[in-house]
Amino acid sequence: MSDTGVPARRSAVYLLDQILGEGRLMSELVGAGALDRLAAEDRARAQRLAMDTLRGLERADRLLQRHLKKYPPLTVRNALRVGTVELCQEAAAHGVVNAMVELVARHKRFGHLKGLTNAVLRKIADEGPARWAMLRVPRLPKWLRRPLSEAWGAEAIAAIEAAQFAGAPLDLTAKTDAAAVAEMTGGVLLPTGSVRVRDAGQVSTMPGYASGDWWVQDAAAALPVRMLAPRPGEQVLDLCAAPGGKTMQLAAAGADVTAVDASEPRMARLSENLARTGLQARLVIEDARRHQGAYDAILLDAPCSATGTIRRHPDLPYAKDGSEFGALIALQAELIDHAWSVLKPGGRMVFCTCSLLPDEGEVQVEEALARHSDMQVVPGAREQPGVAAEWRSAEGGLRLRPDYWPDLGGMDGFYIACLRKSG
Numbered sequence: 001m002s003d004t005g006v007p008a009r010r011s012a013v014y015l016l017d018q019i020l021g022e023g024r025l026m027s028e029l030v031g032a033g034a035l036d037r038l039a040a041e042d043r044a045r046a047q048r049l050a051m052d053t054l055r056g057l058e059r060a061d062r063l064l065q066r067h068l069k070k071y072p073p074l075t076v077r078n079a080l081r082v083g084t085v086e087l088c089q090e091a092a093a094h095g096v097v098n099a100m101v102e103l104v105a106r107h108k109r110f111g112h113l114k115g116l117t118n119a120v121l122r123k124i125a126d127e128g129p130a131r132w133a134m135l136r137v138p139r140l141p142k143w144l145r146r147p148l149s150e151a152w153g154a155e156a157i158a159a160i161e162a163a164q165f166a167g168a169p170l171d172l173t174a175k176t177d178a179a180a181v182a183e184m185t186g187g188v189l190l191p192t193g194s195v196r197v198r199d200a201g202q203v204s205t206m207p208g209y210a211s212g213d214w215w216v217q218d219a220a221a222a223l224p225v226r227m228l229a230p231r232p233g234e235q236v237l238d239l240c241a242a243p244g245g246k247t248m249q250l251a252a253a254g255a256d257v258t259a260v261d262a263s264e265p266r267m268a269r270l271s272e273n274l275a276r277t278g279l280q281a282r283l284v285i286e287d288a289r290r291h292q293g294a295y296d297a298i299l300l301d302a303p304c305s306a307t308g309t310i311r312r313h314p315d316l317p318y319a320k321d322g323s324e325f326g327a328l329i330a331l332q333a334e335l336i337d338h339a340w341s342v343l344k345p346g347g348r349m350v351f352c353t354c355s356l357l358p359d360e361g362e363v364q365v366e367e368a369l370a371r372h373s374d375m376q377v378v379p380g381a382r383e384q385p386g387v388a389a390e391w392r393s394a395e396g397g398l399r400l401r402p403d404y405w406p407d408l409g410g411m412d413g414f415y416i417a418c419l420r421k422s423g
Protein backbone atom coordinates (compact mmCIF):
# COMPACT_ATOMS: atom_id res chain seq x y z
CA MET A 1 0.00 0.00 0.00
CA SER A 2 1.14 3.59 -0.56
CA ASP A 3 2.73 5.29 2.46
CA THR A 4 -0.38 7.19 3.47
CA GLY A 5 -2.94 4.61 2.42
CA VAL A 6 -4.99 7.45 0.92
CA PRO A 7 -5.22 6.22 -2.71
CA ALA A 8 -6.54 2.77 -1.73
CA ARG A 9 -8.99 4.26 0.74
CA ARG A 10 -10.16 6.91 -1.74
CA SER A 11 -10.84 4.15 -4.28
CA ALA A 12 -12.68 2.10 -1.66
CA VAL A 13 -14.92 5.12 -1.01
CA TYR A 14 -15.45 5.55 -4.77
CA LEU A 15 -16.48 1.88 -5.10
CA LEU A 16 -18.95 2.30 -2.25
CA ASP A 17 -20.36 5.51 -3.79
CA GLN A 18 -21.03 3.63 -7.02
CA ILE A 19 -22.43 0.48 -5.37
CA LEU A 20 -24.61 2.20 -2.78
CA GLY A 21 -25.48 5.28 -4.82
CA GLU A 22 -25.71 3.98 -8.37
CA GLY A 23 -26.51 0.29 -7.87
CA ARG A 24 -23.40 -0.87 -9.70
CA LEU A 25 -21.65 -4.16 -8.99
CA MET A 26 -18.04 -4.31 -7.83
CA SER A 27 -17.12 -6.70 -10.65
CA GLU A 28 -18.59 -4.29 -13.22
CA LEU A 29 -16.66 -1.36 -11.75
CA VAL A 30 -13.36 -3.22 -11.57
CA GLY A 31 -13.92 -4.63 -15.08
CA ALA A 32 -14.53 -1.09 -16.35
CA GLY A 33 -11.13 0.00 -15.01
CA ALA A 34 -12.17 1.80 -11.79
CA LEU A 35 -8.96 0.68 -10.04
CA ASP A 36 -6.58 0.63 -13.02
CA ARG A 37 -4.61 3.65 -11.89
CA LEU A 38 -3.66 2.05 -8.57
CA ALA A 39 -0.62 -0.13 -7.89
CA ALA A 40 -1.50 -3.86 -7.65
CA GLU A 41 -1.25 -3.87 -3.87
CA ASP A 42 -3.51 -0.82 -3.55
CA ARG A 43 -6.05 -2.33 -5.94
CA ALA A 44 -6.38 -5.40 -3.75
CA ARG A 45 -6.51 -3.23 -0.63
CA ALA A 46 -9.22 -0.94 -2.05
CA GLN A 47 -11.43 -3.90 -2.94
CA ARG A 48 -10.87 -5.53 0.43
CA LEU A 49 -11.74 -2.32 2.29
CA ALA A 50 -14.91 -1.83 0.24
CA MET A 51 -15.99 -5.45 0.75
CA ASP A 52 -15.25 -5.41 4.49
CA THR A 53 -17.23 -2.18 4.76
CA LEU A 54 -20.23 -3.68 2.93
CA ARG A 55 -20.16 -6.77 5.17
CA GLY A 56 -20.09 -4.58 8.27
CA LEU A 57 -22.26 -1.74 6.92
CA GLU A 58 -25.12 -2.21 9.37
CA ARG A 59 -22.75 -2.18 12.34
CA ALA A 60 -20.80 0.81 11.02
CA ASP A 61 -24.03 2.79 10.54
CA ARG A 62 -25.20 1.97 14.04
CA LEU A 63 -21.96 3.24 15.52
CA LEU A 64 -21.91 6.34 13.33
CA GLN A 65 -25.54 7.23 14.12
CA ARG A 66 -24.51 7.98 17.68
CA HIS A 67 -22.22 10.79 16.52
CA LEU A 68 -24.08 12.31 13.58
CA LYS A 69 -26.99 14.74 13.97
CA LYS A 70 -27.78 14.41 10.26
CA TYR A 71 -26.29 12.31 7.53
CA PRO A 72 -23.45 13.93 5.57
CA PRO A 73 -23.30 13.51 1.75
CA LEU A 74 -22.82 9.91 0.58
CA THR A 75 -19.09 10.24 -0.16
CA VAL A 76 -18.31 11.55 3.33
CA ARG A 77 -20.64 8.99 4.87
CA ASN A 78 -18.80 6.26 2.99
CA ALA A 79 -15.43 7.62 4.12
CA LEU A 80 -16.73 7.47 7.71
CA ARG A 81 -17.99 3.93 7.13
CA VAL A 82 -14.66 2.71 5.75
CA GLY A 83 -12.83 4.39 8.62
CA THR A 84 -15.21 2.90 11.19
CA VAL A 85 -14.85 -0.63 9.86
CA GLU A 86 -11.07 -0.31 9.76
CA LEU A 87 -10.91 1.09 13.27
CA CYS A 88 -13.17 -1.64 14.61
CA GLN A 89 -11.06 -4.28 12.93
CA GLU A 90 -8.15 -2.93 14.93
CA ALA A 91 -6.17 -0.98 12.38
CA ALA A 92 -3.84 1.61 13.95
CA ALA A 93 -6.18 4.46 14.85
CA HIS A 94 -3.94 7.42 13.96
CA GLY A 95 -3.24 6.06 10.46
CA VAL A 96 -6.89 5.51 9.69
CA VAL A 97 -8.12 8.84 11.05
CA ASN A 98 -5.36 10.83 9.34
CA ALA A 99 -5.91 9.12 6.00
CA MET A 100 -9.67 9.63 6.09
CA VAL A 101 -9.37 13.28 7.13
CA GLU A 102 -6.87 13.91 4.32
CA LEU A 103 -9.12 12.15 1.83
CA VAL A 104 -12.13 14.29 2.78
CA ALA A 105 -10.04 17.48 3.02
CA ARG A 106 -8.89 17.05 -0.59
CA HIS A 107 -12.43 16.52 -1.87
CA LYS A 108 -13.50 19.34 -4.22
CA ARG A 109 -16.99 19.77 -2.78
CA PHE A 110 -16.86 18.31 0.70
CA GLY A 111 -13.43 19.45 1.92
CA HIS A 112 -15.13 21.59 4.57
CA LEU A 113 -16.32 18.37 6.27
CA LYS A 114 -12.81 17.34 7.29
CA GLY A 115 -13.38 18.61 10.83
CA LEU A 116 -16.50 16.50 11.20
CA THR A 117 -14.65 13.46 9.81
CA ASN A 118 -11.85 13.97 12.31
CA ALA A 119 -14.16 14.43 15.28
CA VAL A 120 -16.41 11.48 14.48
CA LEU A 121 -13.61 9.02 13.71
CA ARG A 122 -11.73 9.98 16.88
CA LYS A 123 -14.82 9.11 18.90
CA ILE A 124 -15.17 5.84 17.00
CA ALA A 125 -11.49 5.07 17.63
CA ASP A 126 -12.12 5.48 21.38
CA GLU A 127 -15.27 3.51 21.82
CA GLY A 128 -16.05 1.79 18.51
CA PRO A 129 -14.10 -1.48 18.76
CA ALA A 130 -15.69 -2.48 22.09
CA ARG A 131 -19.21 -1.63 20.87
CA TRP A 132 -18.67 -3.26 17.46
CA ALA A 133 -18.32 -6.71 18.95
CA MET A 134 -21.61 -6.31 20.83
CA LEU A 135 -23.72 -5.44 17.80
CA ARG A 136 -25.81 -8.08 16.04
CA VAL A 137 -24.61 -9.87 12.91
CA PRO A 138 -25.59 -7.60 10.00
CA ARG A 139 -28.81 -8.63 8.29
CA LEU A 140 -29.58 -8.87 4.60
CA PRO A 141 -31.74 -6.08 3.20
CA LYS A 142 -35.46 -6.85 3.53
CA TRP A 143 -36.08 -7.45 -0.20
CA LEU A 144 -33.80 -10.48 -0.02
CA ARG A 145 -34.23 -11.52 3.60
CA ARG A 146 -37.96 -12.03 3.18
CA PRO A 147 -37.94 -14.64 0.36
CA LEU A 148 -34.96 -16.44 1.90
CA SER A 149 -36.67 -16.59 5.30
CA GLU A 150 -39.77 -18.00 3.64
CA ALA A 151 -37.67 -20.66 1.91
CA TRP A 152 -35.32 -21.73 4.72
CA GLY A 153 -36.73 -20.39 8.00
CA ALA A 154 -35.53 -17.81 10.51
CA GLU A 155 -32.81 -19.94 12.08
CA ALA A 156 -31.22 -20.79 8.73
CA ILE A 157 -31.26 -17.13 7.65
CA ALA A 158 -29.43 -16.11 10.80
CA ALA A 159 -26.81 -18.82 10.10
CA ILE A 160 -26.54 -17.75 6.44
CA GLU A 161 -26.05 -14.12 7.50
CA ALA A 162 -23.33 -15.17 9.95
CA ALA A 163 -21.57 -17.06 7.13
CA GLN A 164 -21.86 -14.03 4.84
CA PHE A 165 -20.46 -11.75 7.54
CA ALA A 166 -17.52 -14.11 8.03
CA GLY A 167 -16.55 -13.90 4.34
CA ALA A 168 -15.09 -16.72 2.29
CA PRO A 169 -11.76 -18.52 2.19
CA LEU A 170 -10.02 -19.24 -1.12
CA ASP A 171 -10.92 -22.60 -2.68
CA LEU A 172 -8.95 -24.24 -5.44
CA THR A 173 -9.70 -27.07 -7.84
CA ALA A 174 -6.67 -29.15 -8.81
CA LYS A 175 -6.07 -30.01 -12.46
CA THR A 176 -4.91 -33.49 -11.50
CA ASP A 177 -3.63 -33.99 -7.95
CA ALA A 178 -5.51 -32.25 -5.12
CA ALA A 179 -3.19 -33.55 -2.38
CA ALA A 180 -0.17 -32.09 -4.21
CA VAL A 181 -1.98 -28.74 -4.60
CA ALA A 182 -2.82 -28.71 -0.87
CA GLU A 183 0.83 -29.32 -0.11
CA MET A 184 2.22 -26.66 -2.47
CA THR A 185 -0.27 -23.96 -1.37
CA GLY A 186 -0.38 -24.76 2.34
CA GLY A 187 -4.08 -25.49 2.02
CA VAL A 188 -6.25 -28.27 3.39
CA LEU A 189 -8.03 -30.94 1.41
CA LEU A 190 -11.81 -30.63 1.83
CA PRO A 191 -14.09 -33.70 2.06
CA THR A 192 -15.38 -33.11 -1.50
CA GLY A 193 -11.87 -32.90 -3.02
CA SER A 194 -11.35 -29.12 -3.27
CA VAL A 195 -8.40 -27.41 -1.57
CA ARG A 196 -9.07 -24.58 0.89
CA VAL A 197 -6.48 -21.90 1.62
CA ARG A 198 -6.93 -19.47 4.49
CA ASP A 199 -5.40 -15.99 4.49
CA ALA A 200 -4.30 -16.35 0.91
CA GLY A 201 -2.35 -13.43 -0.50
CA GLN A 202 -2.32 -12.45 -4.16
CA VAL A 203 -3.57 -15.45 -6.14
CA SER A 204 -1.25 -14.95 -9.10
CA THR A 205 1.85 -15.22 -6.92
CA MET A 206 0.81 -18.48 -5.23
CA PRO A 207 2.75 -21.67 -6.02
CA GLY A 208 1.20 -23.61 -8.89
CA TYR A 209 -0.69 -20.65 -10.37
CA ALA A 210 1.67 -19.86 -13.24
CA SER A 211 2.16 -23.57 -14.00
CA GLY A 212 -1.62 -24.04 -14.17
CA ASP A 213 -1.82 -26.76 -11.51
CA TRP A 214 -5.11 -25.34 -10.16
CA TRP A 215 -7.75 -22.69 -10.58
CA VAL A 216 -9.88 -20.74 -8.12
CA GLN A 217 -13.32 -22.29 -7.65
CA ASP A 218 -15.53 -22.48 -4.58
CA ALA A 219 -15.95 -26.01 -3.21
CA ALA A 220 -19.70 -25.87 -3.93
CA ALA A 221 -19.11 -24.73 -7.52
CA ALA A 222 -16.87 -27.75 -8.09
CA LEU A 223 -19.70 -30.23 -7.40
CA PRO A 224 -21.84 -29.84 -10.59
CA VAL A 225 -19.11 -31.34 -12.79
CA ARG A 226 -18.50 -34.12 -10.25
CA MET A 227 -22.23 -34.92 -10.48
CA LEU A 228 -22.12 -34.91 -14.29
CA ALA A 229 -19.16 -37.35 -14.10
CA PRO A 230 -17.76 -36.66 -17.59
CA ARG A 231 -15.89 -39.53 -19.24
CA PRO A 232 -12.84 -39.26 -21.52
CA GLY A 233 -13.83 -38.60 -25.13
CA GLU A 234 -17.48 -37.78 -24.39
CA GLN A 235 -18.99 -34.87 -26.32
CA VAL A 236 -19.83 -32.44 -23.52
CA LEU A 237 -21.52 -29.07 -23.93
CA ASP A 238 -20.75 -26.44 -21.30
CA LEU A 239 -23.57 -23.89 -21.64
CA CYS A 240 -22.99 -20.51 -20.00
CA ALA A 241 -19.36 -21.43 -19.53
CA ALA A 242 -17.36 -18.30 -18.81
CA PRO A 243 -15.02 -17.67 -17.05
CA GLY A 244 -14.59 -21.41 -17.21
CA GLY A 245 -14.09 -23.05 -13.81
CA LYS A 246 -16.36 -25.88 -14.90
CA THR A 247 -14.99 -25.97 -18.46
CA MET A 248 -11.55 -26.66 -17.01
CA GLN A 249 -12.92 -29.46 -14.81
CA LEU A 250 -14.63 -31.03 -17.85
CA ALA A 251 -11.50 -30.73 -19.99
CA ALA A 252 -9.27 -32.06 -17.20
CA ALA A 253 -11.51 -35.15 -17.07
CA GLY A 254 -10.67 -35.79 -20.73
CA ALA A 255 -14.05 -34.81 -22.21
CA ASP A 256 -14.32 -33.25 -25.66
CA VAL A 257 -15.71 -29.90 -24.52
CA THR A 258 -17.66 -27.23 -26.38
CA ALA A 259 -17.97 -24.12 -24.22
CA VAL A 260 -20.67 -21.57 -25.10
CA ASP A 261 -21.19 -18.15 -23.57
CA ALA A 262 -22.75 -14.95 -24.84
CA SER A 263 -20.18 -12.62 -23.27
CA GLU A 264 -17.08 -11.84 -25.30
CA PRO A 265 -15.02 -10.36 -22.42
CA ARG A 266 -15.89 -13.30 -20.17
CA MET A 267 -14.94 -15.72 -22.94
CA ALA A 268 -11.58 -13.93 -23.25
CA ARG A 269 -11.03 -14.80 -19.57
CA LEU A 270 -12.00 -18.41 -20.26
CA SER A 271 -9.45 -18.49 -23.08
CA GLU A 272 -6.72 -17.14 -20.75
CA ASN A 273 -7.66 -19.72 -18.10
CA LEU A 274 -7.38 -22.56 -20.61
CA ALA A 275 -4.02 -21.25 -21.83
CA ARG A 276 -2.66 -21.06 -18.27
CA THR A 277 -3.81 -24.56 -17.35
CA GLY A 278 -2.88 -26.12 -20.72
CA LEU A 279 -6.43 -27.46 -21.18
CA GLN A 280 -8.50 -27.46 -24.33
CA ALA A 281 -12.08 -26.70 -25.31
CA ARG A 282 -13.87 -25.42 -28.40
CA LEU A 283 -15.09 -21.91 -27.61
CA VAL A 284 -18.27 -20.49 -29.11
CA ILE A 285 -19.48 -16.97 -28.38
CA GLU A 286 -23.22 -16.99 -28.91
CA ASP A 287 -26.57 -16.97 -27.17
CA ALA A 288 -26.89 -20.46 -25.69
CA ARG A 289 -30.50 -20.58 -26.88
CA ARG A 290 -29.25 -20.63 -30.48
CA HIS A 291 -26.57 -23.29 -30.13
CA GLN A 292 -27.12 -26.41 -32.22
CA GLY A 293 -25.59 -29.89 -31.94
CA ALA A 294 -26.06 -33.29 -30.32
CA TYR A 295 -24.25 -33.97 -27.06
CA ASP A 296 -23.68 -36.92 -24.73
CA ALA A 297 -23.74 -34.68 -21.68
CA ILE A 298 -24.50 -31.04 -20.90
CA LEU A 299 -23.59 -28.79 -18.04
CA LEU A 300 -25.97 -25.82 -17.76
CA ASP A 301 -24.69 -23.31 -15.20
CA ALA A 302 -27.44 -20.80 -15.82
CA PRO A 303 -27.25 -17.05 -15.16
CA CYS A 304 -29.04 -16.35 -11.87
CA SER A 305 -29.44 -13.98 -8.93
CA ALA A 306 -26.03 -15.15 -7.58
CA THR A 307 -27.52 -14.93 -4.09
CA GLY A 308 -25.43 -17.94 -3.07
CA THR A 309 -22.21 -15.96 -3.51
CA ILE A 310 -22.87 -13.02 -1.17
CA ARG A 311 -20.02 -14.20 1.12
CA ARG A 312 -17.66 -13.25 -1.72
CA HIS A 313 -19.78 -10.51 -3.24
CA PRO A 314 -21.26 -8.44 -0.37
CA ASP A 315 -22.06 -5.70 -2.90
CA LEU A 316 -24.85 -7.76 -4.43
CA PRO A 317 -27.62 -7.10 -1.85
CA TYR A 318 -26.93 -3.37 -2.11
CA ALA A 319 -26.47 -3.06 -5.87
CA LYS A 320 -29.56 -5.14 -6.70
CA ASP A 321 -33.18 -5.02 -5.61
CA GLY A 322 -34.57 -8.24 -7.03
CA SER A 323 -36.36 -6.51 -9.92
CA GLU A 324 -34.47 -8.56 -12.52
CA PHE A 325 -35.07 -11.97 -10.93
CA GLY A 326 -38.30 -12.66 -12.83
CA ALA A 327 -36.51 -12.25 -16.18
CA LEU A 328 -33.64 -14.50 -14.99
CA ILE A 329 -36.04 -17.24 -13.90
CA ALA A 330 -37.75 -17.13 -17.32
CA LEU A 331 -34.35 -17.24 -19.07
CA GLN A 332 -33.30 -20.28 -16.99
CA ALA A 333 -36.43 -22.16 -18.14
CA GLU A 334 -35.73 -21.25 -21.78
CA LEU A 335 -32.13 -22.42 -21.41
CA ILE A 336 -33.21 -25.74 -19.88
CA ASP A 337 -35.66 -26.32 -22.73
CA HIS A 338 -33.14 -25.47 -25.43
CA ALA A 339 -30.34 -27.49 -23.81
CA TRP A 340 -32.72 -30.46 -23.65
CA SER A 341 -33.20 -30.23 -27.44
CA VAL A 342 -29.44 -30.67 -28.10
CA LEU A 343 -28.99 -33.56 -25.65
CA LYS A 344 -28.84 -37.04 -27.19
CA PRO A 345 -31.42 -39.60 -26.02
CA GLY A 346 -29.94 -41.42 -23.06
CA GLY A 347 -27.75 -38.38 -22.31
CA ARG A 348 -27.51 -36.52 -19.01
CA MET A 349 -27.60 -32.87 -18.09
CA VAL A 350 -26.62 -31.10 -14.90
CA PHE A 351 -28.57 -27.93 -14.22
CA CYS A 352 -27.11 -25.65 -11.57
CA THR A 353 -27.32 -22.07 -10.27
CA CYS A 354 -25.37 -20.24 -7.57
CA SER A 355 -28.67 -19.12 -6.07
CA LEU A 356 -30.37 -19.55 -2.71
CA LEU A 357 -33.84 -18.99 -4.18
CA PRO A 358 -35.87 -22.19 -4.78
CA ASP A 359 -37.43 -20.52 -7.85
CA GLU A 360 -33.97 -20.78 -9.46
CA GLY A 361 -33.40 -24.36 -8.30
CA GLU A 362 -35.88 -26.85 -6.88
CA VAL A 363 -38.91 -25.16 -8.49
CA GLN A 364 -37.13 -24.75 -11.83
CA VAL A 365 -36.45 -28.51 -11.95
CA GLU A 366 -39.97 -29.48 -10.82
CA GLU A 367 -41.40 -27.32 -13.62
CA ALA A 368 -38.95 -28.71 -16.21
CA LEU A 369 -39.97 -32.26 -15.23
CA ALA A 370 -43.60 -31.29 -15.82
CA ARG A 371 -42.78 -29.86 -19.28
CA HIS A 372 -40.60 -32.78 -20.49
CA SER A 373 -42.02 -36.27 -20.32
CA ASP A 374 -38.60 -37.71 -21.30
CA MET A 375 -36.81 -36.05 -18.33
CA GLN A 376 -35.98 -37.82 -15.06
CA VAL A 377 -33.87 -36.77 -12.10
CA VAL A 378 -30.85 -38.96 -11.30
CA PRO A 379 -30.74 -38.86 -7.49
CA GLY A 380 -27.74 -41.24 -7.44
CA ALA A 381 -25.56 -38.50 -8.98
CA ARG A 382 -25.54 -36.87 -5.52
CA GLU A 383 -23.53 -39.71 -4.07
CA GLN A 384 -20.18 -37.98 -4.15
CA PRO A 385 -17.35 -38.02 -1.62
CA GLY A 386 -18.02 -35.54 1.17
CA VAL A 387 -21.61 -34.76 0.13
CA ALA A 388 -23.83 -34.94 3.23
CA ALA A 389 -27.26 -36.60 3.19
CA GLU A 390 -28.86 -33.41 4.65
CA TRP A 391 -27.96 -31.49 1.52
CA ARG A 392 -30.33 -33.58 -0.61
CA SER A 393 -33.55 -31.94 -1.76
CA ALA A 394 -36.91 -33.66 -2.18
CA GLU A 395 -37.06 -33.62 -6.00
CA GLY A 396 -33.67 -35.36 -6.28
CA GLY A 397 -31.25 -32.43 -6.43
CA LEU A 398 -28.65 -31.01 -4.09
CA ARG A 399 -29.22 -27.84 -2.07
CA LEU A 400 -26.01 -26.23 -0.81
CA ARG A 401 -26.05 -23.29 1.60
CA PRO A 402 -23.37 -20.92 2.96
CA ASP A 403 -24.10 -22.06 6.52
CA TYR A 404 -23.11 -25.66 5.72
CA TRP A 405 -19.62 -26.77 6.84
CA PRO A 406 -19.56 -24.11 9.61
CA ASP A 407 -16.40 -25.57 11.11
CA LEU A 408 -14.58 -25.70 7.79
CA GLY A 409 -15.43 -22.14 6.74
CA GLY A 410 -18.71 -22.54 4.82
CA MET A 411 -19.41 -22.87 1.12
CA ASP A 412 -21.23 -20.88 -1.56
CA GLY A 413 -24.96 -21.42 -1.96
CA PHE A 414 -25.77 -23.60 -4.96
CA TYR A 415 -28.49 -25.74 -6.43
CA ILE A 416 -27.53 -28.76 -8.55
CA ALA A 417 -29.58 -31.49 -10.19
CA CYS A 418 -28.57 -34.22 -12.63
CA LEU A 419 -31.26 -35.02 -15.22
CA ARG A 420 -31.41 -37.96 -17.66
CA LYS A 421 -33.15 -38.04 -21.03
CA SER A 422 -35.01 -41.24 -21.85
CA GLY A 423 -33.04 -43.33 -24.38
Ligand SMILES: C[S@@+](CC[C@H](N)C(=O)[O-])C[C@H]1O[C@@H](n2cnc3c(N)ncnc32)[C@H](O)[C@@H]1O
Nearest residue numbers: 240241242243244245246261262263287288301
Ligand atom coordinates in the same frame (compact mmCIF):
# COMPACT_ATOMS: atom_id res chain seq x y z
C1 LIG B 1 -22.97 -18.41 -13.61
S1 LIG B 1 -22.08 -17.71 -14.89
C2 LIG B 1 -21.20 -19.08 -15.52
C3 LIG B 1 -20.01 -19.51 -14.71
C4 LIG B 1 -19.21 -20.60 -15.39
N1 LIG B 1 -20.01 -21.76 -15.71
C5 LIG B 1 -18.02 -21.06 -14.58
O1 LIG B 1 -18.06 -22.11 -13.96
O2 LIG B 1 -17.00 -20.35 -14.57
C6 LIG B 1 -23.33 -17.48 -16.10
C7 LIG B 1 -22.83 -17.13 -17.49
O3 LIG B 1 -23.96 -17.10 -18.34
C8 LIG B 1 -23.66 -16.24 -19.42
N2 LIG B 1 -24.93 -15.98 -20.11
C9 LIG B 1 -25.98 -15.25 -19.68
N3 LIG B 1 -26.99 -15.31 -20.58
C10 LIG B 1 -26.55 -16.11 -21.58
C11 LIG B 1 -27.14 -16.57 -22.80
N4 LIG B 1 -28.37 -16.22 -23.15
N5 LIG B 1 -26.40 -17.37 -23.60
C12 LIG B 1 -25.14 -17.72 -23.26
N6 LIG B 1 -24.54 -17.30 -22.13
C13 LIG B 1 -25.25 -16.53 -21.30
C14 LIG B 1 -22.98 -15.08 -18.76
O4 LIG B 1 -22.18 -14.38 -19.69
C15 LIG B 1 -22.16 -15.79 -17.67
O5 LIG B 1 -20.84 -15.98 -18.11
